[in-house]
Amino acid sequence: MSFGQDLAYHLPFLRRYARALTGSQTVGDRLVKHTLAAIVADPTSFPTGIDPRLGLYAAFLSNWQDQDGDELVDQSDGDERIARRRLSRITPRPRQALLLTEMEGFTSEDAAYLMGSDRAEVEALVAEALAEIERQTHARVLIIEDEPIIAMDIETMVRDLGHDVCAIATTHDEAVAAARLHRPTLVLADVQLADASCGIEAVKDILTDFHVPTIFITAFPERLLTGDRPEPAFLITKPFQRSTVKAAIAQALFFDDATVPA
Incomplete structure (x- = not known):
């Protein structure tokens, strides 16, 4: 050569x-x-x-x-x-x-x-x-999760990664109200919530008020990753590893325009 x-x-x-x-x-x-x-x-x-x-x-x-x-x-x-x-x-x-x-x-x-x-x-x-x-990429995180143990586990991971947890919600209405009150810069949302509502619907309602990057958590990713409709950009499968959560948060925040310093 x-x-x-x-x-x-x-x-x-x-x-x-x-x-x-x-x-x-x-x-x-x-x-x-x-x-x-x-x-x-x-x-x-x-x-x-x-x-x-x-x-x-x-x-x-x-x-x-x-x-x-x-x-x-x-x-x-x-x-x-x-x-x-x-x-x-x-x-x-x-x-x-x-x-x-x-x-x-x-x-x-x-x-x-x-x-x-x-x-x-x-x-x-x-x-x-x-x-x-x-x-x-420091974030204020809203956790939407109806299982207390999982919510605590996620909260610990988020805080250990240096972010703040502004609220934990277990239902659709709680999630929307918490988002409006705290204006999080990241949402971690379970797909199935305690009131039998869908976490995706809660996030859709939140996004009508303001933009915020979202990571969805589900035990059944195949139900969302069908290719038949718009799919979540960030999806974590239960049971999840700490490294998976860390990587998803880093990606969601790094590529989010709203959190780039002015």
Whole structure:
């Protein structure tokens, strides 16, 4: 494989990194093109004696300068735009360290090389970035669950994850009233409630008042995942694992536009 072909293989991944780093596809692609133009203009400037992928990222970072203001806000639609808005609010070096290690899969040592740092600092920067994401996605949670033991279990998990539980409701009417009173930023809802009503209907009524991301909990997911009608974006199956709840909450909050800091 030629040098050019070797670099070409890694370009889609570099574009992904550049877009996440800058928060903009336009800005990221422009920086990648600038990097390639610099390599073509002066091939001797390309790092030697290291893995070509590592060298390519090093060349890119040497050309990268912070963007600010509106350039950091991706203009695309949907979940990806929301995620990039969150990333853009992490200061540059922690964002670099997080993306290089968690998204691009570089080791802490390789990330340290790319950032002109050392392993300890990279690990500290990653921890800082993760803490900022957790701060951004802190939630006030409404639990809609009619089984007391399960409700207590969910409440403990939610609090252990660093979120607040604003209320626990067991019926449709209680859920709607609690939502209107507390304005939660996340709802965890059982599908079947104590008054024989449906948790989905309770959430629908809540959503007529305001937007809030929702995770549904059910022992019978096959009844909801039929493909015949709109399905819940986030669904946990009973009995559930703590890791499942944690992952669902993280996803629901990270991709929710209402909880992105202004």
